[in-house]
């Protein structure tokens with residue numbers, strides 16, 4: 001009996017041991033797992049403490065995962081101490097990134113002198129900007145017998161990259177260094193646009209910039225070529241003004257040629273009393289034609305005309321008076337065009353340089369730069385095979401070449417210009433090459449101190465791709481062209497029913513903004529070097545990159561806040577607490593597009609091609625449309641259309657977009673309209 005009990009106890013003890021062993025095994029298995037899941041604990045394990053511990057463990061390992069990833073991310077970032085970013089020296093994102101990358105490049109490879117600017121990257125997966133110097137550096141190194149590859153170089157550069165507030169993260173793909181912008185930094189910059197307006201980047205040095213543009217010829221037609229020069233030159237001047245430079249807008253009018261001889265001789269015959277009584281010359285071109293016909297057919301008249309030139313250049317009173325009268329008639333006509341287009345210019349024609357021409361000739365003679373050639377005095381520039389400048393004609397008179405030499409000298413020595421920009425058609429590119437070359441040769445121009453730019457442009461073509469003419473084959477008068485623009489703009493607005501929604505004043509404003517805006521925009525949005533086809537139909541199209549599309553876009557953006565009953569004051573108040581939204585990819589894309597503004601400007605400061613700005617405007621408009629379609633600014637009830645929610649942060653982004661676009665408009669010379 002006792003024995004039986006003993007056996008029973010033993011069997012039970014054995015079963016207990018087995019059970020305990022099994023449990024131990026389960027626990028061991030569970031413990032070896034990285035993450036113990038509650039469901040893996042067998043149901044028969046009745047141990048609440050264990051379950052509590054597992055739950056706690058799981059929570060902790062989740063947090064550990066987050067921390068580990070953060071550490072990894074931190075480690076993948078440039079390792080050096082965070083240098084605080086100096087907003088004082090910030091000019092543009094591209095410049096700032098280029099600086100940071102160049103410093104890293106120099107540190108990684110001190111004796112390699114590769115210059116590269118950071119570029120916006122083409123695809124979002126390659127970051128926002130790219131620095132592609134590694135290929136060139138690797139090539140350089142290979143040339144020196146050092147075996148490496150672009151990927152290694154890229155990594156070496158990244159290791160030297162200092163962290164800044166602009167950069168969120170950096171990654172290399174082969175030899176490419178991809179850079180992602182930091183959102184908080186960008187949000188702040190865009191918010192500054194809302195609170196402080198679009199400000200120009202900090203100027204390193206304020207320059208004196210002279211823009212020689214428009215420059216028609218007295219008594220002759222101001223033609224479409226002069227219109228191009230006027231539009232392009234005005235925009236360039238505006239750009240430099242916005243940047244804070246000191247700009248001289250000079251109208252180098254052709255007012256001192258030999259044509260004045262025949263004009264004055266004709267004036268004496270037609271209006272003998274011209275000195276005392278204002279001659280009623282209405283059609284100066286007609287007057288010019290008449291005198292030219294006489295000049296070409298009448299020997300006696302021709303002689304008198306020559307005599308008149310001599311007496312005019314000798315500053316004889318009555319001759320100067322006649323010359324002034326003729327210039328006045330022209331001046332008034334030019335001014336009408338400038339007023340309509342909203343362009344300001346300082347007239348300083350060729351006549352202004354008369355005495356300076358005399359002294360520049362003396363200077364060139366004394367320094368032995370002039371050569372006798374068939375009775376003329378000519379000057380060769382520095383380049384071989386270049387045609388020479390004619391400084392003094394065989395009759396002792398001066399030429400277009402002489403006046404430009406004198407003008408350039410005046411602009412450098414008297415005006416102390418840092419940069420001189422000539423906006424003249426491509427046909428004169430040769431003239432300006434010789435001018436710069438001669439000026440350098442005789443030490444009037446030192447290109448290391450003064451920058452000269454020839455801003456050429458192509459000819460204006462008709463829709464038939466031939467030279468721009470009227471239907472009857474005459475050259476197109478500028479005033480007629482502007483008038484037609486107004487008429488066509490009126491038709492366009494009427495066809496959209498704008499005459500019914502706008503007040504007469506608003507309609508007039510819109511009409512002018514559209515007409516003159518579209519003429520300017522159509523000119524500027526093409527690469528200026530190309531010939532351009534003048535087409536009102538294309539200009540007035542409301543699709544594509546046209547002024548009409550841009551003006552519409554602007555009124556649309558402006559109406560968003562107004563339609564949601566948010567006042568400017570409320571918006572300003574919201575700017576104090578809200579952040580610019582960047583969560584949605586389209587918000588972020590728009591933000592980054594807006595922040596390209598300064599980069600675009602610095603590109604234009606260098607190549608003086610305004611089409612970059614028009615392309616940029618189009619990019620903004622596109623990014624805005626995408627944002628607006630994807631992100632609600634105002635949320636309305638589906639049934640009754642009542643506003644249920646206003647997303648103030650998005651309205652602030654709309655406001656920033658309008659501000660940047662407005663600044664671009666200003667530089668282009670477009671007048672925005674509040675309603676269209």
Ligand SMILES: NC(=[NH2+])NCCC[C@H](N)C(=O)O
Pocket residue numbers: 212215216217252253254404407422424
């Ligand atoms: N400095 C200059 N040359 N400026 C351009 C003058 C253009 C000249 N008056 C023309 O109509 O062709």
